[in-house]
Amino acid sequence: MLDSRYKHIFLLPALLALVAIIIFPLIYTVRLSLSGWDVNFPELDYIGWDNYARAITDGRFWDSMGTLYLMVLFCIVFEYLLGFGLALLLWKDVRAGRFFRVLFIVPMCVTPVVMAVVWRTIFHETLGPLNDVLSWFGIPAVPWLSKSGPAFAAVVIIDVWQWTSFMFILLLAGLMSLPREPYEAAQIDGAGPIRTFVHVTFPLMAPITLGALIIRLIESSKLMETIYALTSGGPGSSTETTSYLLYIRGLREFQIGYTASLSIIYLAIMIIALTIFARSMSRLMIGRQGPVRV
């Protein structure tokens, strides 16, 4: 470690910026959540815990959270399985490997909301290509955006299209950084491909897998833009995620105080859920595995 009187020159600007742009607004949100600020009464009064009491019984809010977690669950499971599968396929020397790698990371680079607009034309019930292609196989037209089940699936398909690429590149990078010795040991011990995967690759990949899952979990729990462009939360409120609801309540209906309280509850639940997930997953994936043995 270096030692210098100047060290604060390095850290402080960014730290202050972060506090000013994130922490201060967050504290302000807490204060707002204790006020009755809305369209008719835009002032920072104090109404105590009323907003929170109202939030507890707000069925639509809790429904949106249920929708969100169900969506996140589907998205992450598919993205992990597909991403890991693709990474395993491209791990070893493959003809045109670079071509596939570049292609496979394109989706995570492009603007989600713009792609959602394109996807909306693809999902169009009568004019879109998806139902057209399905009809080649004799499958009747699916009402993608007007029935709740298909709409939910459409959101998941777009998310998987976009973010499998992220899982893929992280897991591929992880695979490429694995040490070679355990594989040589496994080969000497006569382990086949499946045993090698179960006993060597998977445990060695556990830490990076966990990291990738947690990052995706954090990012996907913000899910809102795709829904804004694709379904506007509909039909009904069947694809309404919490972020989308907060946007509607806060910046469309201008129920500032109430939305602030919803935000705080949402944030608290998310942090708790993430912590529990991270803890239990790390115990499950890393804790139980001893040193690599075949």
Place this chain on the structure above:
Amino acid sequence: MAEVVVSGVFKRFGPVAALEEIDLTVHDNEFVVLVGPSGSGKSTLLRIIAGLERQSEGSVAIDGRDMAGIAPKDRDVAMVFQSHALYPHMNVFDNLAFNQRIRGVDRKTVDRKVREVAERLEITELLRRRPRQMSGGQRQRVAIGRALVRDPRIFLFDEPLSNLDAELRVRLRTVIKRLHQEMRRTSVYVTHDQVEAMTLADRVVVLRDGRIEQIGAPDDLYERPVNGFVAGFIGSPAMNFLQGTAAEGVVRIGETETGAAGAASGAVIVGIRPEDLLPDGAADRGRLRALVTLVEPMGADTLVFCTTDEGQELTVRLPRYTAVHEGETLALGPREGAVHLFDPETGQRLN
């Protein structure tokens, strides 16, 4: 012209003391080697002199000027690192020239100085290469060159040869020694290798657990170590330590009388260097009977490992042509005046 005075220096990392009460004066033009096992605090002391770390207590003065609050760049010291620490994004020329450029020396002078140093270290043909295109030995030469271009008051070396293989280490050791003979600059050199310490130093400072154990010329350290630690650390193979007793002015190991005890009495540790144990005939004092368990011919001489009748291990260094075989029994006696006695409790020298 530079004298370094370290006085009363302590360095603590939290509750752990890395250096305790260090007093050391490095005289003008002197080559001082700090030696000790890892964790002895030798590198920390060097880094405090360089200004890379701040002492918790005490002071460092260069040429009578207190260095408190003076940045490394303003101390007029140059340092050679163990990991060479060459700038990977610059070629050799730029690496050598960087310190002059940043100090605003004009182009022509920089060019001349760099070429002089390159010539001197025989690295002229490497000037356009990047560090990653060179071998370990070449990199370390460049690192030494970087210090030479500076022409500083003080040279600091932090284990500069430790990452090199044995042969290169010997070669570069002589390069460093020659340079010092020619330039006569005050130098402080850190190593864990006692051979480097013995060969390079005007004076050696032996450190252990953050304390100075002994300061002295290499021969003094070898011939009169102040305690068991220094005795065991300096010299390879290490000094033999045997349990003995002193009474009535005589030291005995088992039943064998091995030398004069001086004022010591009671249980003692008897230290005898491997080359000071002489076989039959050559020794003039009592004999230790020892069974030969292993023979290692080293070329110039032969190392013989034995076990005494009392079950103590001994290493003996014999001349090249001595015919000794495993299973033989030797009768060994110490050379006159080459017996070191240490207190078994404190480790301090007794004679």
Place this chain on the structure above:
Amino acid sequence: MSAHEPARERVRGIAMSGLKADLYRVLKYAALIAWAIFVVAPFLWALSTSFKSDPGVVGGATYIPFLEYEPTVDGWTALFRDTSSGGISMQGPYLSSLVVSLISTSIALFLGTLAAYGLSRFTFRAGPLGNNDITFFFISQRIMPPAVLAIPYFLLLRFTGLLDTHLGLILVYVAMLLPIVVWVMVDFFNTVPIELDEAALIDGCNPIQAFYRIILPNCAPGMVVATLLCIIFSWSDFFFALTLTFAKVQLLPPTIVILNSNKVPWWSLSASALVSVLPLVIIAFVLERYLARGTLAGVIRE
């Protein structure tokens, strides 16, 4: 094991008999090609649609120009036409997006690399918290959902008169990008040996010179990765652009999404979508070089 297999494959210990290996290879390429088709499908569809006109759309899905529909460049020329003449006039939003994302990326990189270097090289203490906690504090800001911050941002920017301005949006983006920069760069700085800094300090640099003359040039790959990620995130943001700007400032993503609800023909919509994601596709090509070259870390080790 057959001899023609690449050495790498042999080392990884996957030994298979000839027939099984051939089957495996066929399935592998089938899977890769299937996913590749899935990935490019939306782009191809958009490309095809962008050359269509009414007849190519309203009769159901068509794909191949000339064969199934008569291609026109109407969708593309609409990008540059004024709204009064049925165009979308994308130049303005394009330029705005470019300016906002480049400026916010620069600021975030400047502040973030300084902080990451500080965290990698110096010891900081804030009560019981040390360097790792501060680093985590930076990175953990990614947890904050934009929807939670939108309300206070909206009010605070309104108080300060920064609502619907480039500056207001840039400030918000800097906060969003800082954690990414710190995350990438701390890792990179940690792989550069500290002796380089020390050598520079002794050679005559002050800490700030040591940082930008010695350490930063050796972290160029990290800077590239951080820069590209920042551009991707700021260029792609929709939520803050939607909620914090409306009239004076128009960025690309909201412009396109609003077209979507304004009954703008599919062909102009597709063309504008393609134009807006084109820089990002180019970035993907560069990014792959760095990301797949092992982990983020370990690029510099000699």
